[in-house]
Amino acid sequence: MASSDRSADFAPLEGSTTALLTTYRRGGEAVGTPLSIVVTGGKAYFVTAGDSGKAKRLAHNDRVTLAPCTLSGKVTGETVEGRARRLPPDERRQTAKGLLKPTRSLFWSLVTYRLVHGKKMELFEVVPATSTR
Numbered sequence: 240m241a242s243s244d245r246s247a248d249f250a251p252l253e254g255s256t257t258a259l260l261t262t263y264r265r266g267g268e269a270v271g272t273p274l275s276i277v278v279t280g281g282k283a284y285f286v287t288a289g290d291s292g293k294a295k296r297l298a299h300n301d302r303v304t305l306a307p308c309t310l311s312g313k314v315t316g317e318t319v320e321g322r323a324r325r326l327p328p329d330e331r332r333q334t335a336k337g338l339l340k341p342t343r344s345l346f347w348s349l350v351t352y353r354l355v356h357g358k359k360m361e362l363f364e365v366v367p368a369t370s371t372r
Contacts, residue, residue, distance in 0.1 A: 260276075298325075
């Protein structure tokens with residue numbers, strides 16, 4: 240799936256708008272999903288439907304990996320490990336102001352799922368696994 244190289248930070252994701260997010264089922268099985276991301280301030284952000292499989296998996300296990308990839312999920316760079324968390328409403332409002340710009344793919348992911356699919360969207364923050372939030 241992805242390179243076995245691990246990085247202490249998200250430098251491999253800088254400039255990438257799409258990443259392969261790997262989350263883990265309760266049994267430890269890895270599940271990869273390409274999605275839109277924004278990397279800023281040493282953290283990565285993504286949106287997903289609150290009832291999605293990845294949101295449910297993250298509720299039980301915050302361990303993730305991210306790797307830059309194509310829209311189809313073909314990994315194009317180094318994989319990094321991280322810890323993800325759903326941002327609570329007060330943090331989400333503040334954080335989203337700087338991230339959700341119409342010129343960024345993350346904005347269009349949110350619009351598509353919310354308007355077209357009628358889903359309640361959640362904003363997740365990923366910090367490097369070696370970081371102490």
